[in-house]
Amino acid sequence: MEAVLFFMAAIGALGGAIGVVAMRNPFYSVLALIVHLFALAVLFLLLTSAFLAAAQVVVYAGAVMVLYIFVVAYVGGGGESAWEPIPGQRFFAPLLGIALFVELSIAVLSSALLALDTKGPEVGAGFGDPASIGLLLLEKFLVPFEVSSILLLLAAVGAIVLANRDRTGGTPSGHSAPEARPEGVPPVR
Amino acid sequence: MNIAWYIVLSSLLFATGAVGILIRRSPMVILLCLELMLNAGNLALIAFSRMVGNQEGQVFALVVMVVAACEVVVGLGLIVAIFRRKLPMNVDELRELRG
Numbered sequence: 086m087e088a089v090l091f092f093m094a095a096i097g098a099l100g101g102a103i104g105v106v107a108m109r110n111p112f113y114s115v116l117a118l119i120v121h122l123f124a125l126a127v128l129f130l131l132l133t134s135a136f137l138a139a140a141q142v143v144v145y146a147g148a149v150m151v152l153y154i155f156v157v158a159y160v161g162g163g164g165e166s167a168w169e170p171i172p173g174q175r176f177f178a179p180l181l182g183i184a185l186f187v188e189l190s191i192a193v194l195s196s197a198l199l200a201l202d203t204k205g206p207e208v209g210a211g212f213g214d215p216a217s218i219g220l221l222l223l224e225k226f227l228v229p230f231e232v233s234s235i236l237l238l239l240a241a242v243g244a245i246v247l248a249n250r251d252r253t254g255g256t257p258s259g260h261s262a263p264e265a266r267p268e269g270v271p272p273v274r
Numbered sequence: 275m276n277i278a279w280y281i282v283l284s285s286l287l288f289a290t291g292a293v294g295i296l297i298r299r300s301p302m303v304i305l306l307c308l309e310l311m312l313n314a315g316n317l318a319l320i321a322f323s324r325m326v327g328n329q330e331g332q333v334f335a336l337v338v339m340v341v342a343a344c345e346v347v348v349g350l351g352l353i354v355a356i357f358r359r360k361l362p363m364n365v366d367e368l369r370e371l372r373g
Contacts (some may be wrong), residue, residue: 102310103295106307125317129317137332149309174297178296186285214280226333227338
């Protein structure tokens with residue numbers, strides 16, 4: 086049963102990943118990534134990390150992907166140009182990817198980690214559930230927890246500054262905005 | 275399932291994301307492929323945390339999720355800024371910063 090679930094989730098995750106890479110339209114790429122994230126949540130559940138599976142579904146598939154869909158709808162899809170600055174890029178990149186996969190697999194599987202061929206030790210029912218992760222976060226890892234919350238705040242402020250349109254009145258940090266350029270004219274490169 | 279299966283799957287997903295970053299041109303899809311790579315790293319972290327029976331790897335994976343969310347927010351802000359300045363949505367043409 087566990088093997089069946091693992092292979093179904095693995096196929097889902099891999100199919101979603103290939104869909105992200107292969108889809109022409111960015112909107113379909115985002116949808117494929119949502120499939121991928123749900124399959125990964127199933128894999129997290131199989132690894133007895135219930136809290137992370139829930140966080141994956143709520144934070145990623147729920148919040149982050151909605152953000153992506155908003156931006157795709159705002160910016161619009163649009164096909165990519167076929168211009169290639171490096172000749173044969175589309176041919177060599179998959180070869181490089183296969184080489185990377187083989188190399189990573191060799192590096193991990195031939196390591197001295199004997200426990201790789203086991204299912205891991207027996208753990209109690211509380212392994213990875215919200216209570217134990219919360220205790221770890223608030224006791225042992227309190228400083229990283231607070232630092233990551235400050236990082237989130239900084240990212241939110243940074244995104245507002247980056248995507249702000251009307252900077253002609255001067256930005257709050259006092260830098261002079263490029264206001265001499267008329268609207269719609271790309272900057273000189 | 276043995277932990278090795280999860281690790282192999284994680285490296286396969288990571289390689290897929292890397293290929294996507296190499297062959298796609300749209301900055302949005304490149305961000306999506308970055309998500310793929312970060313999630314592959316998360317899967318490896320959680321598999322190893324299960325392998326040693328220690329939950330601290332899961333806290334690490336949670337921090338990786340936070341960093342990924344920050345990266346998404348800043349990246350999408352950049353994409354919106356690129357769109358508003360009517361620059362091309364192509365990483366091969368946005369190359370002023372290339373050395």
